[in-house]
Amino acid sequence: MPLGASMSEYAPSIEIEPRVHLIRGLNKARFPEANALLIDDEILTLVDAGSDMGQVSRTLKSIGYGMEDIERLILTHFHLDHKHHSEEIHEISGCEVICHPLSDKGVETFQGMVECYGITNHPIFDTWKVMVKGWIPPIYSDYTVTGHYKDRQTISCGEVELIPIHLPGHTLDHTCFGINGFEIIFLVDIDLTGFGPWYGNEVSDIRAFQNSIEKVMELEPKMGISSHLLDPVTDNLPTRLRQFYDAFAKRETKILKNISVGYDTLEKLTRLPTIYPRIPDDVFLVFEEYMVQKHLEILVEDAIIVQDGIKYRIERK
Numbered sequence: 001m002p003l004g005a006s007m008s009e010y011a012p013s014i015e016i017e018p019r020v021h022l023i024r025g026l027n028k029a030r031f032p033e034a035n036a037l038l039i040d041d042e043i044l045t046l047v048d049a050g051s052d053m054g055q056v057s058r059t060l061k062s063i064g065y066g067m068e069d070i071e072r073l074i075l076t077h078f079h080l081d082h083k084h085h086s087e088e089i090h091e092i093s094g095c096e097v098i099c100h101p102l103s104d105k106g107v108e109t110f111q112g113m114v115e116c117y118g119i120t121n122h123p124i125f126d127t128w129k130v131m132v133k134g135w136i137p138p139i140y141s142d143y144t145v146t147g148h149y150k151d152r153q154t155i156s157c158g159e160v161e162l163i164p165i166h167l168p169g170h171t172l173d174h175t176c177f178g179i180n181g182f183e184i185i186f187l188v189d190i191d192l193t194g195f196g197p198w199y200g201n202e203v204s205d206i207r208a209f210q211n212s213i214e215k216v217m218e219l220e221p222k223m224g225i226s227s228h229l230l231d232p233v234t235d236n237l238p239t240r241l242r243q244f245y246d247a248f249a250k251r252e253t254k255i256l257k258n259i260s261v262g263y264d265t266l267e268k269l270t271r272l273p274t275i276y277p278r279i280p281d282d283v284f285l286v287f288e289e290y291m292v293q294k295h296l297e298i299l300v301e302d303a304i305i306v307q308d309g310i311k312y313r314i315e316r317k
């Protein structure tokens with residue numbers, strides 16, 4: 001489906017709990033779309049701003065509100081598919097905009113955001129810049145942040161309580177939200193998609209990501225809401241989390257196999273590609289490269305491979 005198509009073949013939102021609506025992004029909420037949550041409570045609260053504005057408007061209208069009535073916007077992390085419409089919504093409604101303190105740099109300016117992505121010196125940067133402007137027209141502009149939430153410090157919307165759970169790895173600021181406790185968790189980009197975990201930024205970290213998924217598993221949620229799946233996951237959620245977690249090891253195995261058959265430099269492993277099933281456009285190579293590189297660093301640290309100049313080889317003990 002082309003980007004920018006305005007209607008979808010599914011309901012724009014579903015009520016997942018009393019007062020809690022999941023606003024579904026267009027194109028099945030696939031990047032660069034993302035789901036949002038709308039809390040219809042004393043303080044009308046939106047979590048994330050990456051869903052198409054039409055979807056947000058239709059959901060608001062269905063409960064008797066308009067965009068101007070939004071009082072608070074909570075951002076889960078600085079990524080462009082999540083902050084997308086934040087400034088427009090702030091301008092229309094005058095709502096407060098709160099994020100994790102570590103999100104400031106990536107949210108507030110385009111320059112800060114691309115520094116967090118870590119792509120400013122990469123050859124694809126200029127092409128990428130033009131591409132994201134097409135996806136997300138307001139992305140070069142500054143974004144307002146009016147305040148912060150703190151890890152585990154409950155945000156009350158009236159009846160509904162949101163509990164920020166700082167779960168870094170995907171990015172350093174990535175934050176999930178427990179809804180009235182931890183049985184229902186907005187998992188954001190611990191997104192349970194078939195692609196698996198994404199850690200293609202400078203500020204991404206594999207071990208932190210693994211820790212974060214472990215923490216979610218320990219909380220034993222009954223429902224996990226992904227930013228990029230249309231429906232919340234309830235069936236086999238522990239298994240789905242485990243599969244998502246296991247992707248790290250599978251990718252590691254693949255990297256080792258590729259090294260053993262001669263794809264023994266970062267560039268060769270990236271070009272294959274190793275993690276993305278295919279590279280739809282060369283601009284994505286930078287993210288593949290970051291992800292592969294983070295695995296290589298860990299494999300070297302664990303003395304499973306040895307680096308010799310630009311080449312890697314399997315350590316034989």
Ligand SMILES: [Zn+2]
Nearest residue numbers: 077079170189
């Ligand atoms: Zn993200």
Ligand SMILES: [Zn+2]
Nearest residue numbers: 034081189227
């Ligand atoms: Zn996302």
